[in-house]
Amino acid sequence: MYITISAQKLGGNYSQSVAGYVDYLEKENQIPEQDQKLENFFNQYEDDIIPEEVVQEIDSNTSKLKKIEPKFYSITVNPSQYELRRLEDNSESLKRYTRELMKDYASCFNREINGRAISINDIKYYAKIEHHRTFKGSDFQVKENQEYATKILQLKNDIQKIHRSEKEGNIKKIELQIKQLEKVAPHQQNGSRIVQGMLKEGNQSHIHIIVSRKDVSNSVSLSPGSKYKSSEVEMNGRLVKRGFNRDAFFQKVEKTFDKNFGYQRNYVETYQARKTYIHNPKLYFSAVIGLPASEKAMAMKIVRESGLPILPVIPVSQAQLTVKLIRTLQKSIGVAIRSGSIGI
Structure with missing residues (x-):
C-alpha cells in the first residue's frame, strides 16, 4: 500500500x-469503454x-485561509x-476501505473541537476510484527506454529529410533499423516498447481523495502536512494540542x-519496513535476510x-552486508519501497 499526501x-x-x-x-469517465462502469x-x-x-x-470551505496556504490536500x-x-x-x-481509512x-489529528477529539464527521472530503494508470516520464521503464526512443526519433527525422530531398539515404533500410530498435528496447508491454502515456496493463485501481483544509464547520484548520508533528504547545497560558x-x-x-480483508502482509509491504529502509538500510536488509524461507522468497x-532490478545473489549473512553492497541494493530497489508520504 503506497499512500501519498x-x-x-x-x-x-x-x-x-x-x-x-x-x-x-473526471478523465476516465471520458474514455469510451463498453464494459467500464462510470x-x-x-x-x-x-x-x-x-x-x-x-x-x-471545497472552494467555499476556505474561511480565513491565506493565498499562501493550501486550500485542500490530495x-x-x-x-x-x-x-x-x-x-x-x-x-x-x-469504497468501503476508503471510508474506513x-x-x-x-x-490521527492531535486536535480538539469544543473539548472533543476530531472525528470523521469533522472531515470534509470527496473521493474517486480510478482503474487506469499511464506510464510517466519519471517511470524507470520510460527512462531506460529513452536511449532507444532518441535513436528512433533521429531515424524518423532522417526519413523526413530524405522525403524533403534534404538528405540522401535508403528509407527501407532506416525503417528496418527503427523496427529493430523497437524490438530490442529493454522494457516492453504486449510486444510494444513502453513509452510515456501508454496505459499500464493489469489491475491499476487506485483512489484519489480530496480533503478540505478546513473542517466541515469551516472554522478549524486541519493540516496533515503541518510542520508540527503531534504535540502540545502553550498558548495564552494553556496547553493546546496540535499536529x-x-x-x-x-x-x-x-x-x-488487513483486518477488513483478511490480508497477510509481508514484511517488505509494511510502512515500518519502508521507514526502516530509509533510516537504517542495513537493519532493513538484515530483517529481510532473517525472514523464514517462505516469507523471504515472497519478499x-x-x-x-515491482519492476526494478535486484541483485542476482541475495546476501545470506550479516557479514555480507558491506557498505558497498548496501549502496548497490539501495540503488536497485529504492524506488520500489519508497513511501510517498509527507515527512518521512
Missing part, C-alpha cells in the same frame, strides 16, 4: 480552486456526487497488485486493510515484481 500546487503557488483537479479526475465521487455517507458539488463544497491510495487481488479489484470494496485519518501523527496514520491504514518476489 500532498498540497495541490500550480507552479509555485497553491491552487486557489479545486476545479482543475476535479476535471483531471466512477463518481463519493464521501463518507453519500455516493454518486457530481463534480460541480465537489468544486462548490491523498492518493495505491493498493499493490497483491492487495487488489485480495479485493478482487472490486470498486465497492475500495478516512476514520483513521481523522483519528497530525503521520506514523500512526500509515500504520493504522495498513492494519485496517524478494514482491520487490522483483
Whole structure:
C-alpha cells in the first residue's frame, strides 16, 4: 500500500480552486469503454456526487485561509497488485476501505473541537476510484527506454529529410533499423516498447481523495502536512494540542486493510519496513535476510515484481552486508519501497 499526501500546487503557488483537479479526475469517465462502469465521487455517507458539488463544497470551505496556504490536500491510495487481488479489484470494496481509512485519518489529528477529539464527521472530503494508470516520464521503464526512443526519433527525422530531398539515404533500410530498435528496447508491454502515456496493463485501481483544509464547520484548520508533528504547545497560558501523527496514520491504514480483508502482509509491504529502509538500510536488509524461507522468497518476489532490478545473489549473512553492497541494493530497489508520504 503506497499512500501519498500532498498540497495541490500550480507552479509555485497553491491552487486557489479545486476545479482543475476535479476535471483531471473526471478523465476516465471520458474514455469510451463498453464494459467500464462510470466512477463518481463519493464521501463518507453519500455516493454518486457530481463534480460541480465537489468544486462548490471545497472552494467555499476556505474561511480565513491565506493565498499562501493550501486550500485542500490530495491523498492518493495505491493498493499493490497483491492487495487488489485480495479485493478482487472490486470498486465497492475500495469504497468501503476508503471510508474506513478516512476514520483513521481523522483519528490521527492531535486536535480538539469544543473539548472533543476530531472525528470523521469533522472531515470534509470527496473521493474517486480510478482503474487506469499511464506510464510517466519519471517511470524507470520510460527512462531506460529513452536511449532507444532518441535513436528512433533521429531515424524518423532522417526519413523526413530524405522525403524533403534534404538528405540522401535508403528509407527501407532506416525503417528496418527503427523496427529493430523497437524490438530490442529493454522494457516492453504486449510486444510494444513502453513509452510515456501508454496505459499500464493489469489491475491499476487506485483512489484519489480530496480533503478540505478546513473542517466541515469551516472554522478549524486541519493540516496533515503541518510542520508540527503531534504535540502540545502553550498558548495564552494553556496547553493546546496540535499536529497530525503521520506514523500512526500509515500504520493504522495498513492494519485496517488487513483486518477488513483478511490480508497477510509481508514484511517488505509494511510502512515500518519502508521507514526502516530509509533510516537504517542495513537493519532493513538484515530483517529481510532473517525472514523464514517462505516469507523471504515472497519478499524478494514482491520487490522483483515491482519492476526494478535486484541483485542476482541475495546476501545470506550479516557479514555480507558491506557498505558497498548496501549502496548497490539501495540503488536497485529504492524506488520500489519508497513511501510517498509527507515527512518521512
